[in-house]
Amino acid sequence: MEDFAAADTPELDAGADSTSVDDGSTQVADDGVQTDGAEPALDDGAEPALLADPNARYQPIVDGKLDPKAAKVLESLKATDPKMAKSIERALFAEARLLKELPGGFNQIQKLNTRIQELAGHEGIEGVTSEINGWREFDTRWTNGDPALFETLTGTPELDQMFQKNFTNALEHFKKVSPDEYTNLAPKLFDEFRGLNPTGFNAYVGQVLTSHAFSERIPLALERLADFLPADQPGAKAAFDRIFGFFKNLEEIGKGEVTKPKAATSAPIGPDPARAKFDQEKTDFRRNTWKSEADQGHASLFRDAWAKHVGTRQLKAGQSQAIRDLYAVKLGSLLKAKADFNPSMNRFFAANQKENYLRLHQSTFKEAVPLALRQTLAAFGIGKPGPKAAAPGAPAATKAAASAAKPQAGWTQVSQKPDINLVDKTRTTPAMAAHHQYVMRDGKRLQWTGQRS
Numbered sequence: 348m349e350d351f352a353a354a355d356t357p358e359l360d361a362g363a364d365s366t367s368v369d370d371g372s373t374q375v376a377d378d379g380v381q382t383d384g385a386e387p388a389l390d391d392g393a394e395p396a397l398l399a400d401p402n403a404r405y406q407p408i409v410d411g412k413l414d415p416k417a418a419k420v421l422e423s424l425k426a427t428d429p430k431m432a433k434s435i436e437r438a439l440f441a442e443a444r445l446l447k448e449l450p451g452g453f454n455q456i457q458k459l460n461t462r463i464q465e466l467a468g469h470e471g472i473e474g475v476t477s478e479i480n481g482w483r484e485f486d487t488r489w490t491n492g493d494p495a496l497f498e499t500l501t502g503t504p505e506l507d508q509m510f511q512k513n514f515t516n517a518l519e520h521f522k523k524v525s526p527d528e529y530t531n532l533a534p535k536l537f538d539e540f541r542g543l544n545p546t547g548f549n550a551y552v553g554q555v556l557t558s559h560a561f562s563e564r565i566p567l568a569l570e571r572l573a574d575f576l577p578a579d580q581p582g583a584k585a586a587f588d589r590i591f592g593f594f595k596n597l598e599e600i601g602k603g604e605v606t607k608p609k610a611a612t613s614a615p616i617g618p619d620p621a622r623a624k625f626d627q628e629k630t631d632f633r634r635n636t637w638k639s640e641a642d643q644g645h646a647s648l649f650r651d652a653w654a655k656h657v658g659t660r661q662l663k664a665g666q667s668q669a670i671r672d673l674y675a676v677k678l679g680s681l682l683k684a685k686a687d688f689n690p691s692m693n694r695f696f697a698a699n700q701k702e703n704y705l706r707l708h709q710s711t712f713k714e715a716v717p718l719a720l721r722q723t724l725a726a727f728g729i730g731k732p733g734p735k736a737a738a739p740g741a742p743a744a745t746k747a748a749a750s751a752a753k754p755q756a757g758w759t760q761v762s763q764k765p766d767i768n769l770v771d772k773t774r775t776t777p778a779m780a781a782h783h784q785y786v787m788r789d790g791k792r793l794q795w796t797g798q799r800s
Contacts, residue, residue, distance in 0.1 A: 408443035467710050474706050503697045546603055553601030560594065569594065637701060641708040648716040656720055657729075665783075668764075670723055673780040675767050678719040685711065726777045758784060758794040765793050 407417035417439065424432040449455045466472050488496040501507050522529040541548040560566065569591055576584050682688055688711055695704040724730070765785045774786040783795040
């Protein structure tokens, strides 16, 4: 199964360093009115009127109409300021509608929004809804006894193996809850067994009959009978020999293997090698295609996070690559901490559920990518605002580049950056990565020069 936590750092576009970020601020005039037409923000320190008990204060809107008292006040205001009167009238109707739809007012809205965020936003809710609908469909098929249900429980080596494990348990439980139906099922199973494995079926029947014959002392009875056969009756002896021969043959049949013959002693059983190779190539192509789409989403999230947290700041020589290297380590750690991420991704892939696969990848990376980048920048001491560009001619060598120029004791210097997938991320600390030092899975300790060959 694929390890989705081993994610590489996406490459930025050439113009990414010059990206500016809108911090979302809104200009406000001296009189408190926003100049860009945006909705005014609520004062968190004040209790909005609609949070109060509607029955405990005057209601200007009754049954969808202005109360005469309110209408009179607004009519007086129209004479001096028609626009203000109209704005107040709209606000009163908006408040009345909000109280009707959401009796809890802004508190209820805040609780709903918090709940939505806990479910990973609208995408998370869609994922949960999709999964619930899938289980509802499963329940309907199960309730109706739909044979197609088992098509969804099998179809891949992993699903087939799990089905085989649970089928034996299901039969045992079926015998307990419905012994009569279980007994009626036996003849059908024996017919299927006979068709799939005739040798095993005959061996089973032979063992049962032979065991019963010995318990009734039939072999001994036949031997005693032979002593009483008249010598002048060849027909009687021939009939006896046929009966005795049948019993001996049954005994030999019972010595066979009841289980299916092993591959070493029978014709090869299984898929055609050429077909198996084709199926594997088809699976690999599907996996690479899905991963490519997921990586595009990762790259977009990384570019946005880079523009927000790095922006147009001038980084020191070699620092950009060092940040990317450490970011990959940080991101991998965050993804591995999500115990259900890899199993869920592999489960969606096995079930050929591309939409759920990409949705889970995007929602998980949407949270992990900015956090991994912030942790990485903090390790380098980079915060807001970024450092100004160095003056022309000023030295640009960083500590990482300086340390890379001459390897420390115990480290082997290499001119090519080590493959991040072969790095032991549990033994490579952030400080090591910042100095281009990597502990590999095979135990080697490599120090990169920081310059791409």
